[in-house]
Amino acid sequence: MLGFYPNDIGLYEQAFIHRSIAVTQEGKRGNNERLEFLGDAILDAIVADIVYKHFPNKKEGFLTNTRSKIVQRESLNQIALNLGIDKKVTSMPYATTHHKYMYGNALEALIGAIYLDQGYRCCCKFVEERIIRKHVPLDKLASREVNFKSRLLEWGQKTKLHVEFDLIETYTDEEGNPVFQTSVSLEGMPLGIGIGSTKKESQQLAAKNVIRKIHKDKDVQKLIEEFKNQ
Missing domain, CATH: 3.30.160.20 (Double Stranded RNA Binding Domain)
Known part of the structure; x- marks a missing residue:
């Protein structure tokens, strides 16, 4: 899935722990929410860069809308399923019903883990090669209007x-x-x-x-x- 060997495996394990699971480490609850927060911001920046370079003659509004189509909840959740992230996430049984976009959130957490473990350049490579090229048809997606x-x-x-x-x-x-x-x-x-x-x-x-x-x-x-x- 990653295309490289992790340095800190603990980060990746945490990326797949949903908040419905209480994991205590030295009195602190560990889940993927903080990594999700970080990964969300990094993914936005990387996708913005990819879209900017792919559509050199398009205006800001078009670029913003195209990026939004890629990083919206439904899209990320489907990409996460395609990557098999649903088989790696640890959660309580009820969580899959109450948290519709759990797997997309875990994908963002994974990106946050990659950033902390490998740096921004590796993050860019992962997003471009493992996500965009394989699961996001940019030209087709850009032509689809989201209301x-x-x-x-x-x-x-x-x-x-x-x-x-x-x-x-x-x-x-x-x-x-x-x-x-x-x-x-x-x-x-x-x-x-x-x-x-x-x-x-x-x-x-x-x-x-x-x-x-x-x-x-x-x-x-x-x-x-x-x-x-x-």
């Missing part, structure tokens, strides 16, 4: 929580180009803002921002549970 607004609204319907998009500001930049700023609220509480050259683009970026928080921000996840229990 973040629709996805967020569908999520709101399923969870019975009210999602609202508000155009809060429009103006022109120094070059005379229109700029739109949209806010997304959940049950009346603002959770994300998107800024784009069209109203639609600002809505999509705001929705993408909120979706990311729903999956990654523990404070937002806690807030959602509070809304559900009201």
Whole structure:
């Protein structure tokens, strides 16, 4: 899977320990959450570099959307399954039901472990050779549109929580180009803002921002549970 021999095998073992498993080492609970945090940031940077070089004539908005398609929860989870990470993750039996993207999170934790063990250059090689080349058809993926607004609204319907998009500001930049700023609220509480050259683009970026928080921000996840229990 890795293509190299690890130096610190303990890092890789920890990358596959889900938070539902309590592993105590000197009074501390060990799981893959910290490695996931690190790997998430590193993966974003590496994928941004790959996309930037692969599409030399594309604008920032296109590059951002393409990167998002690669690192979104569903994509990473499928890549993790393709790599066989689901067979390596240790978790409680109930966790696979309650934590839909467990394996994608473990993939990010693995990338964090590689970074700590082998460095950034090795991380880049792993992502490009083991993930992008084998599991991510860049040109095909880039042409596929992801409607973040629709996805967020569908999520709101399923969870019975009210999602609202508000155009809060429009103006022109120094070059005379229109700029739109949209806010997304959940049950009346603002959770994300998107800024784009069209109203639609600002809505999509705001929705993408909120979706990311729903999956990654523990404070937002806690807030959602509070809304559900009201």
